[in-house]
Amino acid sequence: MSKSAFDYIIVGAGSAGSVLANRLSKDPTTSVLLLEAGPEDKTPMIKIPGAFAYFMFSKKYNWLYDAEPVPDIRNGEPVFCPRGKTLGGSSAVNAMVYIRGHKSDYDRWQADGNEGWGYEQLLPYFKKSETNQRGANAYHGDKGPMYVSDTKNYYPLNERFLKASENVGFPLTDDFNGESYEGAGYYQFTIKDGERCGVARGYLNPVRDRQNLQVECEAFVNRILFNGKTASGVEYTQNGKTISVKATKEVLLCGGSFNSPQTLMLSGVGDKEELQSHGIGVVHDLPGVGKNLQEHVDACVLVKSKKKDGFSLTASGLMKTLPDTLQYIRSKTGNLANSITQAGAFLKSNPGIEVPDIQMHFVPILFDDCGRNIGLLRQHGYSLHVCVLRPESRGKVSLKSANPRDKIKIEFNFLSEKKDQKTLVDGIRVARKILENEAFDEHRGEEMHPGKDVQSDEGLLQACKDRLGLVYHPSGTCKMGNDPMAVVDARLCVHGLKSLRVVDASVMPTLVGGNTNAPVIAMAEKAADMILKKPQRVLAGNEEQELEAIK
Numbered sequence: 001m002s003k004s005a006f007d008y009i010i011v012g013a014g015s016a017g018s019v020l021a022n023r024l025s026k027d028p029t030t031s032v033l034l035l036e037a038g039p040e041d042k043t044p045m046i047k048i049p050g051a052f053a054y055f056m057f058s059k060k061y062n063w064l065y066d067a068e069p070v071p072d073i074r075n076g077e078p079v080f081c082p083r084g085k086t087l088g089g090s091s092a093v094n095a096m097v098y099i100r101g102h103k104s105d106y107d108r109w110q111a112d113g114n115e116g117w118g119y120e121q122l123l124p125y126f127k128k129s130e131t132n133q134r135g136a137n138a139y140h141g142d143k144g145p146m147y148v149s150d151t152k153n154y155y156p157l158n159e160r161f162l163k164a165s166e167n168v169g170f171p172l173t174d175d176f177n178g179e180s181y182e183g184a185g186y187y188q189f190t191i192k193d194g195e196r197c198g199v200a201r202g203y204l205n206p207v208r209d210r211q212n213l214q215v216e217c218e219a220f221v222n223r224i225l226f227n228g229k230t231a232s233g234v235e236y237t238q239n240g241k242t243i244s245v246k247a248t249k250e251v252l253l254c255g256g257s258f259n260s261p262q263t264l265m266l267s268g269v270g271d272k273e274e275l276q277s278h279g280i281g282v283v284h285d286l287p288g289v290g291k292n293l294q295e296h297v298d299a300c301v302l303v304k305s306k307k308k309d310g311f312s313l314t315a316s317g318l319m320k321t322l323p324d325t326l327q328y329i330r331s332k333t334g335n336l337a338n339s340i341t342q343a344g345a346f347l348k349s350n351p352g353i354e355v356p357d358i359q360m361h362f363v364p365i366l367f368d369d370c371g372r373n374i375g376l377l378r379q380h381g382y383s384l385h386v387c388v389l390r391p392e393s394r395g396k397v398s399l400k401s402a403n404p405r406d407k408i409k410i411e412f413n414f415l416s417e418k419k420d421q422k423t424l425v426d427g428i429r430v431a432r433k434i435l436e437n438e439a440f441d442e443h444r445g446e447e448m449h450p451g452k453d454v455q456s457d458e459g460l461l462q463a464c465k466d467r468l469g470l471v472y473h474p475s476g477t478c479k480m481g482n483d484p485m486a487v488v489d490a491r492l493c494v495h496g497l498k499s500l501r502v503v504d505a506s507v508m509p510t511l512v513g514g515n516t517n518a519p520v521i522a523m524a525e526k527a528a529d530m531i532l533k534k535p536q537r538v539l540a541g542n543e544e545q546e547l548e549a550i551k
């Protein structure tokens, strides 16, 4: 089927876009076009949970963004910002950790005037989206598209991490998404039968044969088309051809926190002066587009191991790779059936704090820079990563030019707020305390980073900056709210425009305290319900009245 008009056009088949494509095309009388810049997710590597690092080098499946270099961060080396570029978006390349964040993260959105976005309102959508291996309860669902499973621990070091955390006085939790967010424990994962369960597998594949859903890959959306203040369609390029297609109800922008603001700006929606400086005609002056960028800034403690029971690129480590591969091929079990991180924690960087403000990812190998630091892997060791859960520092994304193919400029303004610096440094001290506990005695070798000599606050802060990383949770660049810098309202409709919503991580007004895939999926589930209950074009009357009505 090749049509020139659809009820809904969805830009981006990532965590949010795939959910919308599934839910909106459920009614066979509704036509939906899903446009994805990346290729089909055909490579078998996507299915293998242990193949995570493969995608960090892939031009084909990853946008491979870099943030603008900053002299005292990573010694001026740009910070890597991977993003998935295929069906499933970043859920096709992520580490599959299933975390929702803390109740108060959502209650804060609601308290800030975003009606309907409190935890109690979102919980039904978290449940709706999951089939938890442990079955249904007050917090979990058992009928949803995303399969959520327990890890099978193949590394003794994970147990050491949990024992050490307990020994130093932290609680253990068996469900970060249930009663007790706080503590150390094993994560759950979006993995089914030893294979990745990204949104393409969970939401898209089961509905690909619907006649009213058209999915186009390698279809790069250049801009949204407008008729006055109403989004009327999109222009995209595929196989060298530029195609315009109409939306009779809505355009739904789901390109993620870097690309959604880029597409808006290229379409004339953004800060008026910035658009004009690139020669872009202004459709709507919306200064908040691209601002308010937030990320989970990450630092780590790296320790050499006396034992050789983890993975490494040493002779003994590589010897294990062959049996691991054979085991995976035979039974979809073993190390390759798991994420690179299996255990972690949500802790308080200082005892007086009310809600845990740091997250830990324990990795039973020497792991830095998203697995791209191959040199590190030539030794046996383990890593404890610490991130600031609710950063106060804010960055921005902006256009480098009016050419849609030019990468967006990303400036995080890392650790610009003193509070973030303190949280990270205190977090590193907590990580050290855990790693220095007797539970690690049999394994513990030299602390490679920051290194035993680094003890002062200033020294630790610089060490964090020297190896600064991200947890790959950019958000906030099209924030939801009612203030002058807000881009969308609580219905995710772009302020001042009609028939256009943004649905992805960019609408989070503040970053949630945890990994962002499950939150984005739940948000998209809620968005689908809102769209189906009140699509924008059904409103009648003159434009002014309609805009008032959809506020």
Ligand SMILES: Cc1cc2nc3c(=O)[nH]c(=O)nc-3n(C[C@H](O)[C@H](O)[C@H](O)COP(=O)(O)OP(=O)(O)OC[C@H]3O[C@@H](n4cnc5c(N)ncnc54)[C@H](O)[C@@H]3O)c2cc1C
Residues within 6 Å of the ligand: 011, 012, 013, 014, 015, 016, 017, 035, 036, 037, 038, 082, 083, 084, 085, 086, 087, 088, 089, 090, 091, 093, 094, 095, 096, 097, 098, 099, 219, 220, 221, 222, 254, 255, 256, 257, 259, 260, 263, 370, 471, 472, 473, 474, 503, 504, 505, 506, 515, 516, 517, 518, 520
């Ligand atoms: C390496 C990595 C590890 C991560 N690990 C975890 C984890 O373990 N757990 C967790 O919860 N979260 C994790 N995340 C984060 C999580 O995956 C993301 O927050 C989530 O997938 C974001 O969803 P989204 O819908 O906002 O964007 P995305 O899923 O990135 O989707 C955006 C889609 O839009 C497409 N697109 C963009 N621009 C255009 C255009 N102009 N035309 C057409 N298509 C376009 C993109 O190709 C992409 O498919 C990780 C992310 C990365 C990158």
